Amino acid sequence: MGAMSMEHAVWNPQAECMDREALEQLQLERLQMTLNLAARNVDFYAKRFRDLALLPEDIRQLSDLTKIPFTTRDDLVRAYPYGLFAVPLRSVVQLRFAAASAEPIVVGYTRQDIRMWTELMCRAMTSAGVGRTDVIQVAFHYSQFPGAFTFNQGAEALGAMFTPAATVSASLQIRMMVDFRSTILASTPSFALNMIPALNVAGRKNDLHLRIGLFGPEGLTPKVRDLLEQGLGLKAYALYGVAEMIEPALAAECSQQRGLHLAEDHFLVEIVDPDTGSPKVLGEEGEVVVTSLSTQGYPLIRLRTGDVSRLQPGPCPCGRTLARLSPVLRRCDDALTVRGVRFYPQSLERIVREVTPDIEDVRVVVHTMHGLGDQVELLVAVPQGGSLPGTVLETMRSRVRRALGLGLRLRQVPAQRLPLAGLTYKTTILEKESPSTGLPF
Amino acid sequence: MGAMSMEHAVWNPQAECMDREALEQLQLERLQMTLNLAARNVDFYAKRFRDLALLPEDIRQLSDLTKIPFTTRDDLVRAYPYGLFAVPLRSVVQLRFAAASAEPIVVGYTRQDIRMWTELMCRAMTSAGVGRTDVIQVAFHYSQFPGAFTFNQGAEALGAMFTPAATVSASLQIRMMVDFRSTILASTPSFALNMIPALNVAGRKNDLHLRIGLFGPEGLTPKVRDLLEQGLGLKAYALYGVAEMIEPALAAECSQQRGLHLAEDHFLVEIVDPDTGSPKVLGEEGEVVVTSLSTQGYPLIRLRTGDVSRLQPGPCPCGRTLARLSPVLRRCDDALTVRGVRFYPQSLERIVREVTPDIEDVRVVVHTMHGLGDQVELLVAVPQGGSLPGTVLETMRSRVRRALGLGLRLRQVPAQRLPLAGLTYKTTILEKESPSTGLPF
Incomplete structure (x- = not known):
């Protein structure tokens, strides 16, 4: 022994x-x-x-x-x-x-x-x-x-x-x-x-x-x-x-x-x-x-x-x-993991586009903590002068929650203010300093 | 046979x-x-x-x-x-x-x-x-x-x-x-x-x-x-x-x-x-x-x-x-069931009171459909002239979601506008006519 x-x-x-x-x-x-x-x-x-x-x-x-x-x-x-x-x-x-x-x-x-x-x-x-x-x-x-x-x-x-x-x-x-x-x-x-x-x-x-x-x-x-x-x-x-x-x-x-x-x-x-x-x-x-x-x-x-x-x-x-x-x-592909849930940014985009056609483009922002995905935010660009009503945003959040089990932050921005996409599909990774404040898991 | x-x-x-x-x-x-x-x-x-x-x-x-x-x-x-x-x-x-x-x-x-x-x-x-x-x-x-x-x-x-x-x-x-x-x-x-x-x-x-x-x-x-x-x-x-x-x-x-x-x-x-x-x-x-x-x-x-x-x-x-x-x-007691989840109105009250002491009173409103609890709404009375900040409301919602697995509607009302409580503890049951619009389950 x-x-x-x-x-x-x-x-x-x-x-x-x-x-x-x-x-x-x-x-x-x-x-x-x-x-x-x-x-x-x-x-x-x-x-x-x-x-x-x-x-x-x-x-x-x-x-x-x-x-x-x-x-x-x-x-x-x-x-x-x-x-x-x-x-x-x-x-x-x-x-x-x-x-x-x-x-x-x-x-x-x-x-x-x-x-x-x-x-x-x-x-x-x-x-x-x-x-x-x-x-x-x-x-x-x-x-x-x-x-x-x-x-x-x-x-x-x-x-x-x-x-x-x-x-x-x-x-x-x-x-x-x-x-x-x-x-x-x-x-x-x-x-x-x-x-x-x-x-x-x-x-x-x-x-x-x-x-x-x-x-x-x-x-x-x-x-x-x-x-x-x-x-x-x-x-x-x-x-x-x-x-x-x-x-x-x-x-x-x-x-x-x-x-x-x-x-x-x-x-x-x-x-x-x-x-x-x-x-x-x-x-x-x-x-x-x-x-x-x-x-x-x-x-x-x-x-x-x-x-x-x-x-x-x-x-x-x-x-x-x-x-x-x-x-x-x-x-070696686009898959993201947030709070243990793996998903593809393409899927997220598809879910929100199914809610409304009035979307020019999107960016997925993953906020990481210690390198682990902690929150997911979606920047949605709408046609100039347009704006999505609150009920549409709520439906998007709810669909994402039901499909992925993740709470989603949504932000509308003018198309020209979307960040350039990162290495993976339309995605930016942002490392945070402090713990999240209890977003619904 | x-x-x-x-x-x-x-x-x-x-x-x-x-x-x-x-x-x-x-x-x-x-x-x-x-x-x-x-x-x-x-x-x-x-x-x-x-x-x-x-x-x-x-x-x-x-x-x-x-x-x-x-x-x-x-x-x-x-x-x-x-x-x-x-x-x-x-x-x-x-x-x-x-x-x-x-x-x-x-x-x-x-x-x-x-x-x-x-x-x-x-x-x-x-x-x-x-x-x-x-x-x-x-x-x-x-x-x-x-x-x-x-x-x-x-x-x-x-x-x-x-x-x-x-x-x-x-x-x-x-x-x-x-x-x-x-x-x-x-x-x-x-x-x-x-x-x-x-x-x-x-x-x-x-x-x-x-x-x-x-x-x-x-x-x-x-x-x-x-x-x-x-x-x-x-x-x-x-x-x-x-x-x-x-x-x-x-x-x-x-x-x-x-x-x-x-x-x-x-x-x-x-x-x-x-x-x-x-x-x-x-x-x-x-x-x-x-x-x-x-x-x-x-x-x-x-x-x-x-x-x-x-x-x-x-x-x-x-x-x-x-x-x-x-x-x-x-x-034969106060228990409520909403979307299959049974809870006591007392528990709901305790959860939100733990978030802030600035609550005078509450009422639980259960919206039923075909007699089944479909949504739960909480009316929160705050001291006169007061108002709870959005972050406090969000924390309440999030705590209830984590504890009961239910999305919660929250509404602030003046204490004198709270409905009288029903037969069960601080609870009112309201039968709805139409299906819910996809509140998060």
Whole structure:
């Protein structure tokens, strides 16, 4: 044991500490099964194989995978609702809907898929040091982030106590933490950050029993990690998920916190150049591309996630052999994240243009705090001399709130006073100095 | 079979169609177990028995139960958080928090409690005609109504497909219904009613596949039932739950729809005079009082629910022997329900008074539609010549939204122009003619 004795437990040592050679053999077998499943049951993939005059069995080693084109978010949108399902609907037990976008995506899970994701959540919780005597406060918005349900399932499977606190106010969250003696907080980093001022005002930091924070799906910067650990008196652990799979525990930190161990027995991860699509050298930064290896309901082959990260080479002192992904801190597309909700500026524009045609142009301003999106403001340019009535503005705010779960600041400005757009689509990012004053979440 | 062949299936015939004499024997045995559990493990109940010089074994028949005093909502509030738990916390696997009140209540469930409630949800779904080929759209606010999680569990146990749609906007709900071919809608009556105008605007009523609506926790008036059935093209079924137990399926309608069959093997229900507390004659209207018979974590003895209803005598043609409760359509206390969220006007007043002391008095105005609370307005009287700044009003709105999940209209009026309070605490009910214009839900 030696150095290992300080480590947290491993939920599934057979899978998480597998010999690399055996792991790669398992990956290859599962990849071939997945390709066969997709080619047989999913028209979209069947056509791809036909167009390439390729058979699933032509993929003889993991590196052959690059012969198959990427799957993009647009492909998923076009296949909505069921075009990418690989099993008949009667085998699907749960549908989850990614609502936070004007172009929805739906993911279907079979019973086995649910079991697999629950297992990955148990691994993630265990590797962060969560055990069966813990009290887990699950503080996610279940509508906006259906991956939250998997925290409930993981807690149940682990035998820990949990409370689905959802997104009740910071003061109620704090009251629950104190009264329930919650030891684990699971939430977005933004939501947790917003609890800290309320905690200080209430003067209850010393009444907390928090040990561990499980944070996702936004990435944790070192600064935010530090603020959360200081502010809430816990050790922060990052989880990584892929929005298009909805689930949160594709990769998770261990006690070493030098990257997030990927569930490589269930997912194959590549890092590619976002522009050319060609593979990056191990350790180089690039776009994360994911292929599912055991998923039945909604298998995806080479999904471009838009997340930018890198794989860390070398073994981990924790004993896990699973490769590690660096924290995902930026995107290679236009996606924005505000208070844990990811959306595209294009979607926001579409929502407000549906309310009225009297809009010349828009700019999205994201006010960040410690680099995390905290508020979203929309500058709306109307034709010269025009002005939108208050009821139209109210409808816009209300539609955005219903679609994204975000309060929206709206400002009308003359077209010539719109700021130039930033690097991403019609978007400006503004870092603020002070905490927000309680805009509705 | 004969007449029975038109009936929906029965999930658990042994329990639901039990001989009445055997049922009452089972109730008595379980009642004695519950009283012993409570007297041994819950200080609150132990003290009651001591004060009365009563032993659990003195309750020799069901009618002896009236020797024990009622448990009130105030008792639950005073016992917060764990004062009424009958098992050690390590046996509790899930905590649910009733947040929609200034005085919170927390309910703890053991693994067996979760199984029991899941079983009752399966019974309720089956008695409404839901089967394993159905697609169940669960459209509740998981934060405000944690009983929503039990719909997920019930669907899983039933083997049906479900989608946790939560409270995304009406247009997205409709899109999901159409695209997922949802056959079952589970929601509050208010939320479902608000989908109808959106459905008509979208002109998609003929694209729906809905067969059945499961509605609760608000009661269904004949008018609302009719509107839902016409507007959504489904058959509406009512569920009954007790807010203090958080769970939704204490009683549910069968195909006969002549009352809601109570899960009498797990709960003992009395109807009492709200003023005197004395038992009502079978069939007379009164306050519903509930005693749990098999609950481990949070057993309650003679809980006064505040709900007004009556028991219907006589056997039901569906074959179930379980007694039927008439739909609960009113309260005997001040509780209000707006868009499915129950709250007390006192809580609302407390929330706004915490924001500023500069309030002379308040009135709560509930705007109803078809008798269901649709919007809540608060009239705030400030000292003569005074006026609250916009930021204070915004903070009030935001606090109410965070605490209750409801948008609030606020109006400042001179104290002498406040309306007289109605029968309930500082409250006026106003029936509206036309649908609301999309206030944030």
